[in-house]
Amino acid sequence: MKELYRTMRVIRRFEERTVDLVNANEIAGVTHEYVGQEAVATGVCSVLRRDDAITSTHRGHGHLIAKGADVSRMFAELLGRVDGLNRARGGSMHIADLSIGVLGANGIVAAGAPHAAGAAWAFREAGTDRIAVTFFGDGGINQGVLLETFNLAALWRLPLVFICENNGYAVTLSAEHSTAGSMVDRAASYGMPAEAVDGMDVEAVAVSAGRAVARARAGEGPSFVECRTYRFFGHHTAERTMKLGYRTDEEIAHWRERDPLELAGARLEPAERAAIDQEVEALLDESLAFARASERPLAEDALAFNYAALEPRRGVAR
Amino acid sequence: MLRYQAALAKALRDELANDEAVFVIGEDVRESLRGVSRGLAAEFGEERVLDTPISEQAFTGFATGAALVGRRAVIEFQIPALLFIAFEQIVDQAHKLRLMTGGQASVPVTYLVPGSGARLGLAGQHSDNPYSYFVHAGVKTVLPATAHDAYGLFAAAIRDDDPVVVFAPAAVLGVRDEVPDDPYVVPLGSGRIHREGTDVTVVAVGHLVHDALALAEEVAGEISVEVFDPRTLYPFDWELLAESISRTGRLVVYDDANRSCGFAAEIVATAAEELPLVAPPRRVTRADAVVPFAVDLERAVLPSRAQLATAVRQTLREEARP
The missing domain is CATH 3.40.50.920 (Rossmann fold)
Known part of the structure; x- marks a missing residue:
């Protein structure tokens, strides 16, 4: 439990600091904060091995932290520095660490699902018991590519786990206004085990995901878990300036009563919790200092990494 | 002398034999309506020649995922218009992943269109030559004119560590040419x-x-x-x-x-x-x-x-x- 709480605390404080960095223009663009959903990534990744693969979403920081990414290099990426996980080429929306099986966050909803399926298949064909997990949201449940991937995964009994993070909204459209029928029934209709779980309770998520992962590892095919959760912040950092009316303060306050960190924190001794919080602040201070000290990339390297071995054409005649 | 289509088939067979990481995926590739993958499932096993449901986005992304963890994929699209359905997965995913991950990702996937362009009477949705879209996006794009080059360029595409789209024009699938018995490549980027x-x-x-x-x-x-x-x-x-x-x-x-x-x-x-x-x-x-x-x-x-x-x-x- 201590470890689960600690991971959630790292995610929470990483995201809160990220908001400050975006607002201070230290991070360019916007980021999509994971605050409120920490129990999902933490619970799921707690039952994975380092050599398992995941695909993430535009709201991906939590998945990376839970899978074991170095937060110093994550901050460096968001700040656009050369020590970033993606060498400052990806930023928040494409952050990835293939060395720990994070095949990528993704700017297109549910586009990572078939990548996870392909990786899962390759793991099985190689004779290993590695598995893959794909994270997506309630918005992703209506993407054709995800439903196509449901079919492929069930048909080929792939060692794959579908984690639907139902945070209630696809940007501003509520799940009840976007999705016919139930998400669990939809997944179950492909012939795979499907269930919903309290996505605010990290231990409940870990139990449910643990069953799905065990089935995948045992060669029993894919499963689907709908984690019912909520994002406490806007769709992205800039939303606070937009004065949108798609949800009420009362609704947000209601969900905040079930803050996953409070639910998990209450299961620790107060002194234990305070010590973890303190240790996390120190870690993030150190990580941010590392990122700020990292060099900015050189403009002359802007065309690197487009190809394995080929210089792209430049925007001017030679 | 080999027909162009037979040269493509020979290249695919030779590359499957040459590298165990290579696999073929697409619609009807075991029966092989286009003849490029005919007999390969029997020779190399169905686990290396995957018939897929009609789900172009998913199987295109599936190849990307397999490539990200060490496999080398060849996808066959039976008609050029299917590239429009898979466009996001090719241009926005497979092609961009190397840059977006700062060089961590390698996506060796070859997209083969054995029958691009018009061929008398196939009308609006089966007659496109959509290569300019891929050139515009900077995706490596190959268009062999002869059987010799079809073999060498297709083999080079499969061995390349980036996504490559190979267009085989419908009008030349029957054209014959000398094709050496031993494997060879025609390097990408050489006119x-x-x-x-x-x-x-x-x-x-x-x-x-x-x-x-x-x-x-x-x-x-x-x-x-x-x-x-x-x-x-x-x-x-x-x-x-x-x-x-x-x-x-x-x-x-x-x-x-x-x-x-x-x-x-x-x-x-x-x-x-x-x-x-x-x-x-x-x-x-x-x-x-x-x-x-x-x-x-x-x-x-x-x-x-x-x-x-x-x-x-x-x-x-x-x-x-x-």
Whole structure:
């Protein structure tokens, strides 16, 4: 439990600091904060091995932290520095660490699902018991590519786990206004085990995901878990300036009563919790200092990494 | 002598034998309606030749995922329009992952279209030549004109560590050529001069190489035409074209793709900027039109040898503008 709480605390404080960095223009663009959903990534990744693969979403920081990414290099990426996980080429929306099986966050909803399926298949064909997990949201449940991937995964009994993070909204459209029928029934209709779980309770998520992962590892095919959760912040950092009316303060306050960190924190001794919080602040201070000290990339390297071995054409005649 | 289609099949078979990481995925690839993967499931096992449901986005992304963890995929698209469905997964995912991950990701996937372009009566949705879209996006794009080059370029594409789209024009699938028994590659990015000439360079694309060669022969007594086959559209062999233009000073591009922002437009624009032309370059392309069904109408929107002859004569009449 201590470890689960600690991971959630790292995610929470990483995201809160990220908001400050975006607002201070230290991070360019916007980021999509994971605050409120920490129990999902933490619970799921707690039952994975380092050599398992995941695909993430535009709201991906939590998945990376839970899978074991170095937060110093994550901050460096968001700040656009050369020590970033993606060498400052990806930023928040494409952050990835293939060395720990994070095949990528993704700017297109549910586009990572078939990548996870392909990786899962390759793991099985190689004779290993590695598995893959794909994270997506309630918005992703209506993407054709995800439903196509449901079919492929069930048909080929792939060692794959579908984690639907139902945070209630696809940007501003509520799940009840976007999705016919139930998400669990939809997944179950492909012939795979499907269930919903309290996505605010990290231990409940870990139990449910643990069953799905065990089935995948045992060669029993894919499963689907709908984690019912909520994002406490806007769709992205800039939303606070937009004065949108798609949800009420009362609704947000209601969900905040079930803050996953409070639910998990209450299961620790107060002194234990305070010590973890303190240790996390120190870690993030150190990580941010590392990122700020990292060099900015050189403009002359802007065309690197487009190809394995080929210089792209430049925007001017030679 | 091997038919073009048989050369593609031989390349795929040789690469499956050469590298256990290689696998084939697509619709009907075990029966192989296009003949490129016929018999491969029996020879290499169904786990290396995957028939998929009609789910272009998913199986295209599936290949990307397998490639990210060490496999090498070959996807067959039975008709060129299927690339439109898979476009996001190719251009926005597979192609961008290396850059977006700062060089962590490698996506060796080959997208084969064995039957691109019009072929009399297949109408609006089965007659496109959508290679310019991929060139525009910077995806490596290959368009072999001969059986020899089809083998060598397809093999090179499979061995390449980046995504590569290979368009095999429908009009040349039956064309025969010498294809060596032993494996070989034609490096991506290398053009080929099929016929040397001194008056004008015709950059002919795909099946139109054969048409340009026929025209060059027809007018040989009157005009000396050099026929340049890019073979790879991106990256394009600018060095070889520069050499050719330094001899001829004149350029006509003969391309069976839409005119606006098409492949021919790019060649003409760059040549105008960078190469020593002595007369304005010209293009002979498809009309910016949907291919109509009736054969007479289809022919009317495709580029023709008569149009090429006219363009060649026009460019020879013109001098460099001051």
